[in-house]
Amino acid sequence: MKRELLVLREEEIRRLLDPAACIAAVEQAFTAYATGEAELPAVINLEVPEARGEVHVKSGHLRGGRHFAVKIACGFPGNPERGIPSSNGMVLTFDATTGVPSALLLDNGYITDLRTGAGGAVAARHLARARLRRIGIVGTGVQARFQPRMLALVRSFDEVRIWGRDAQKTQACVAELQRDPSLPAGGKVFPAESVQEAVEGADLVITVTASRQPLVRAEWIQPGALVIAVGSDGPDKQELEVGVLARADRIVADSLPQCLRLGEIHHAVERGAITERQVSAELGEITAGRKPGRQSDTEVIVCDLTGVGVQDVAAAALVLERAQAAGAGYPLAL
Numbered sequence: 001m002k003r004e005l006l007v008l009r010e011e012e013i014r015r016l017l018d019p020a021a022c023i024a025a026v027e028q029a030f031t032a033y034a035t036g037e038a039e040l041p042a043v044i045n046l047e048v049p050e051a052r053g054e055v056h057v058k059s060g061h062l063r064g065g066r067h068f069a070v071k072i073a074c075g076f077p078g079n080p081e082r083g084i085p086s087s088n089g090m091v092l093t094f095d096a097t098t099g100v101p102s103a104l105l106l107d108n109g110y111i112t113d114l115r116t117g118a119g120g121a122v123a124a125r126h127l128a129r130a131r132l133r134r135i136g137i138v139g140t141g142v143q144a145r146f147q148p149r150m151l152a153l154v155r156s157f158d159e160v161r162i163w164g165r166d167a168q169k170t171q172a173c174v175a176e177l178q179r180d181p182s183l184p185a186g187g188k189v190f191p192a193e194s195v196q197e198a199v200e201g202a203d204l205v206i207t208v209t210a211s212r213q214p215l216v217r218a219e220w221i222q223p224g225a226l227v228i229a230v231g232s233d234g235p236d237k238q239e240l241e242v243g244v245l246a247r248a249d250r251i252v253a254d255s256l257p258q259c260l261r262l263g264e265i266h267h268a269v270e271r272g273a274i275t276e277r278q279v280s281a282e283l284g285e286i287t288a289g290r291k292p293g294r295q296s297d298t299e300v301i302v303c304d305l306t307g308v309g310v311q312d313v314a315a316a317a318l319v320l321e322r323a324q325a326a327g328a329g330y331p332l333a334l
Contacts, residue, residue, distance in 0.1 A: 003334040006103040008323055013107045016322040017114060019182075020153055022315055026118040027125075027287050029062060029314035033255065034284025037063045038310045040255065043262070045234050052077050054210075056233065060309030067093040067102055067320060071312040073112045075210070087113065087142055091316045101334065103320050111319070115311040117146030119254065119283075120206060120228050123303045125154040126286050126293035127252060128204050128226045132157040136202030138195055138215055138239065140164030140173040143208035143230055149182045151204075160189045163198035167191075196220050207231050207239040218243035226294075227302045232263040240264045240302070242273035249299040250280045255308045263306040 008016075032038040044057035053076040061068035073089035080086055087109035095102045105111060120143075135157050137144050148160055160177065164170035170191045177189045192198035199205050199220040207216060209231045218241060221227060227248075231239050245251055245268040256279055259265040268274045281291040283303065294301065323329045 001098075003100050004331045005101050005334055006320070006323060006329045006331055007106065008103060008319065008329040009106050010108045010110055012323070012328050013105060013110055013319055016319050016326070016328065017111065017315060019114065019118070019150055021318060022114050023118040023121045023150065023153060025314040025318045026115055026311050027122045029310040030122060030254070030282075030284035030308075031288040032062050032284070033308065033310045034282050034288050034290065038313075039063070039068075040309050043258065043306075043309075048076075054234065056307075058307065058309035058312055060313045061096060062310060062313055062317070065313070065317055066096055067313070067317050068096050069093045069309070069313040069316045071112065071309065071316070073109055077210075085109070091312060093316050093320060103316075103323075103329070105316055105319060111312060111315045112307075113142050113146050114150075115315045116143060116230065116305075116307060117150035118315075119305050119307070119311060120147045120230060121150040121154045122287065123228050123252070123283060123305065124151050124204060124226065126283070127301050127303055128155055129224055129294065129297050132203045133159065134202045135160045136192070136198040136205045137162045137208065138198055138205070139208035139231060140166065140169045141208060144173050145176060145180075147206045147208060147228075147230065148177060149180065152183050156184045157204070158184075158187055160187065161192040161198045161202070162189065163192040163195050204228070209239055210237060211239050212236055214238050214241040216240045216244055218247040221247065221300055223298045223300065224296075225300055227300075228305060229264045229302065230305050232304075233306050235262055235266060237262075238264065238267050242268040242271050245302050246273040247300060248302040250301045251278055252281050252283055252286065252301065252303040253279050254283050254303075254305045256282055258306050258308060259304045263304045264302065265304045
């Protein structure tokens with residue numbers, strides 16, 4: 001039996017994995033997970049404290065799929081000072097029949113970035129109000145760019161307000177999005193002077209920081225708002241005061257077992273602000289039609305997205321399928 005490892009680099013992966021297809025693949029992956037058609041082991045979190053670095057290892061398998069995958073994603077905030085991006089990573093896929101390595105996706109974290117944005121878009125498609133006027137984004141990093149770009153594929157919106165600790169980085173993020181043709185035509189992007197200014201009056205709040213201290217307060221959330229918490233993907237990270245979850249009419253997890261170890265649900269349950277029973281659904285139960293999405297224009301919904309390995313598997317499998325069809329990549333004999 002011939003054994004080959006297909007090597008794909010970021011430039012090729014960007015051409016092969018378009019945002020709309022990634023959203024569809026991620027939604028299918030959430031459905032598969034919630035219906036018992038996926039395998040999802042626990043996340044490995046590794047801290048590199050001397051460089052303020054963090055490493056996440058996630059894996060998964062969609063039953064019936066041709067491949068399973070292991071993803072390594074790194075975040076080192078000091079990298080820009082060295083002239084390199086803060087995010088890095090790669091995905092290794094294996095043949096699901098033999099366990100033989102099938103592809104090495106040297107994406108430099110792009111698959112993680114795109115599938116994370118896709119997760120937010122899937123959540124918004126099912127949980128946000130149909131008409132969105134204002135979006136509030138807390139954070140100025142990569143996901144502050146990806147989330148509104150992906151959101152624009154499932155919802156229209158008029159205004160985005162962005163807050164960040166560093167005014168210069170905030171302005172750079174605002175300027176980039178103001179020029180972005182993927183955002184709704186006529187939409188405006190503004191910097192916010194405070195977290196409160198970004199959040200108050202927003203129909204959709206997206207938090208995308210690495211904060212270890214809560215930033216968003218319950219009294220700032222307006223009736224009918226959806227809060228998508230993206231940044232808290234480790235046990236020590238927290239972006240929402242536990243009162244935000246206590247106030248919510250509904251709480252949705254991407255993976256309840258994972259959110260009980262990581263993210264916003266973890267903190268709220270640990271501190272007694274909510275109980276596990278108050279988590280009304282996993283996102284995949286909603287995409288599968290087993291539980292309802294938004295039921296009124298006034299309910300406040302919090303969606304805790306800690307990032308699940310099936311998202312990486314779905315995105316990587318799509319890249320590999322398209323690469324093989326296009327004859328892309330470099331085969332390496334094993």
